[in-house]
Amino acid sequence: MxxxxxxxxxxxxxxxxxxxxxxxxxxxxxxxxxxxxxxxxxxxxxxxxxxxxxxxxxxxxxxxxxxxxxLTVKLGPGIIGNIFDGIERPLSRIYKEGSAFIPPGIGLISLDEEKRWDVEILAKEGDYLNEGDVFAEVAETSMIVHKVMVPPGIKGRVISVKSSGSYTINEVLAVLEDEGKTFELRMCQEWPVREPRPVKKRMAIGKLLVTGQRVIDTFFPLAKGGTAAIPGGFGTGKTITQHQLAKWSDADIIVYIGCGERGNEMTEVLEDFPKLEDPRTGKPLMDRTVLIANTSNMPVAAREASIYTGITIAEYFRDMGYNVALMADSTSRWAEALREIAGRLEEMPAEEGYPAYLGSRLAQFYERAGYFENLNGSEGSITIIGAVSPAGGDFSEPVTQATKRVVGAFLALDRELAHARHFPAINWLLSYSGYVKMLGDWYAQNVADDFLNLRAKMLGLLREENKLMDIVKLVGEDVLPDDQRLVLEIARVLKMAYLQQNAYHKDDSFVPLKRQYKMLKVIEKLYDRASSSIKKGIPIAKVKNEALFNDIIMMKYNLNFDDLSSKVDEYFDKLESMYKEGAQYES
CATH class of the missing domain: 2.40.30.20 (Elongation Factor Tu (Ef-tu); domain 3)
Known part of the structure; x- marks a missing residue:
């Protein structure tokens, strides 16, 4: 030694x-x-x-x-539903042993080696197993079947195998022989955190990660296997946005990394997640969640390692054929750990004191996302969603800019929207998604053929409204022609009825895609009918019916989309009929 x-x-x-x-x-x-x-x-x-x-x-x-x-992590049953520190030491177990903080020298303890799991052995004597093949299964939680795989780099014929039964993670379940060498297969395996796990091939991205958040699913979609950044200053809602994505996204497994965040924020996660129900199954959300908590008072070196621990765990479950969503909150705190360590190493600082390799380290991390064909022929994905905390909300700082260069979606949180109580505070002018075209066929097959055209039309209205507001601030709204004043009114409806979402309302916290589409169609019909009436000479004062507009704003709570659509037609049919007859307009 x-x-x-x-x-x-x-x-x-x-x-x-x-x-x-x-x-x-x-x-x-x-x-x-x-x-x-x-x-x-x-x-x-x-x-x-x-x-x-x-x-x-x-x-x-x-x-x-x-x-x-x-530096390796142990991968096996017992990961799901657990809470680890940055190098996979189980915090709940350490707490039960009487330590409020991690005692120094406790060692690299990780999974419970004494717990017995009910194992169903799938392999038989004489079978030939390749790397990645599933040879046993364990019902790890009520939602996740843990598929016990042959570790990468090992293959051979089964010369002995145990029968299905109750075993600990370190017991030998099968023995392989290949070219005179024997390999023992256990329920667990180890993997170095800084090395990506091997796959057969990287596949094209083409499936939406459904989040139930309208502004994301419709305007700035995330794809399974994609990458996204959520930058925003203090108080703009980065953490709550990631919580919503963790709760509601249709990923099979969530890996949530609290990377250098305040302890009270992680406490909220640890208290809330065990109480939450999965919207698809009604079972506890923790049955498909892994939490990695490395708070701001923990050693910075472990903070630097925490995102590698998280992505390695995500890759392990991806290898089983699961779709994994990884939340890193926040990569700015991770970058600060890099900066502190680089300073102590006396390395030459680059912009704002960060090390020169900041960009390449971020790129290496996000590059481990993707949609893959695994070694065993199954398909799985890792979607990485990283929060960024730029000082003072300045998006020109190095971490935000380095992240922006490598991610496919950029969900910029806006302080003014947050102060106006508009949540999620995603700025529709600064944000973008590079996955819109890739997801075109998916939207057409799963929602509607005209979904992307409808999205483009509504986004165009929001951009036109932004240009018009510059004029309004200078000379007032009254100088605008009626068609442009209508754009302002429809944009207001779109922002209040669609872009704003109430995370604490049972009907508005998660919105299915079909419902999102119906809501947009109602707003589109309102705009089209109102625009048509204005072109026929009807003044904006008569076109804008306060009761009708307010009903549409409140439709996200009432869910009466078909009735509202009929109400819009009924109102404008009556209005245009009166116009044809030359009658006095009535509201």
């Missing part, structure tokens, strides 16, 4: 001599407390180590012991 001696300590950065036999990215045990660390630089026999625990009390001269492997 390799061993070195500590010669320098600076927070989470430790240097040790006598490290010539160690390798880059090797996991090591630091000091008498055996703190977990990782070798991040080697210079002759001196290694620089990033320590994932608090280093207070560690002295120069204490030993550094190698493990011979990189």
């Amino acid at each position: 390799q061993e070195g001696k500590i010669i320098y300590i600076n927070g989470p950065v430790v240097r040790a001599s006598g490290m010539r036999g160690f390798t880059m990215r090797e996991m090591v045990m630091v000091g008498e407390k055996k703190l977990i660390g990782e070798v991040i630089a080697l210079n002759k026999d001196v290694a620089t180590i990033q320590v994932y625990e608090e280093t207070s009390g560690v002295r120069v001269g204490e030993p550094v012991i190698g493990t011979g492997k990189p």
Whole structure:
């Protein structure tokens, strides 16, 4: 076993001599407390180590012991519904053992090795198994069947296999033989967090990640296997937006990473999620959720590792054929951890003190998203949705700009909308989605043929309204012709009836796509009929019926779309009939 001696300590950065036999990215045990660390630089026999625990009390001269492997996580039954720290140590278990905080030197504990699981063995003696093949199944929760797979890089013929029964994760379930070598298969496997798990091929993106949030599903859609950023200043609703996506998106599994967030925000997640019901099954939401909590008072090195731990867990469930949505809240706090560690390493700072490799690290992380054909022939996806917290809401800062270059959707949160109590506070002028065309066929097959045309028409009205508001601010609304004043009125209806969404209302928190389409069609009919009446010379004062407009604004709660559509036709038929007869207009 390799061993070195500590010669320098600076927070989470430790240097040790006598490290010539160690390798880059090797996991090591630091000091008498055996703190977990990782070798991040080697210079002759001196290694620089990033320590994932608090280093207070560690002295120069204490030993550094190698493990011979990189930082890895254990993957197996027991992940779903669990709460881990940034390097997969179970927080609930540590708390039950009497520690409110993670005690130093507790080691790399992860999954419960004593719990017995009911295992259904699928493989038989004589079967030939390739890497990734499913040889057993475990009902991990009421919603998720855990598919026990042959680890990557292993294949062979089954020479012995146990019968279905109750086993712990470390018991040998089967033995493979290939070219004279034998391999033991267990319920769990290990994987280095910084290395992407292998797949057969990356596939084209073409399925919508349904979130039930109108502004996202309609105007700035997310695709299964896609990437998205949610940037916004303090108080704009980044966390609650991610909570909504975690609760309501139609992903099979949610991996939620609280990366450097305040403890009270993570407390809200930990308290709320176990109480929530999955909208599709009525079962507890935690039965398909993994939480990784690395709050702002935890060591920064573990914060830097937390997103790699999360994406590795996501890849593991993707390999089973599941669609996984990963929420990272927030990548700005992760970047701050990178900056702090880079400063302690005395690296040359780039823009705003961030390391020069910030952009490439972000790109490497988001690149692990995608829609894939797995080694076992199944299809699975990982969708990454990362929150960004730019200081002062300045989207020109380095983390936002580096993220914007690599993500497919950009959901910009606006402070003015948030202050006006317009939630979700997604600015429809600054946001974009690169998945609209890719999802065209999906919308046509699952919603309506004209969905994207309708979307473009409504988005055009919002952009036209923004241009007109510049004139209104200068000279007032009265100078505008009636057709342009109508645009302002319809945009107001669109914003209040459609873009605003009440996360605490039973009918408005989650809105199915068919209902979203019906709502837009009602607003389109209102605009088309009103525009037609104005072209016939009817003044805007008569076209704008306050009661009718208010009914349409409230339709998201009343759900009377067909009645409203008929009401719009009835009102404008009567109005235009009176116009033809030359009668006095009545409201």
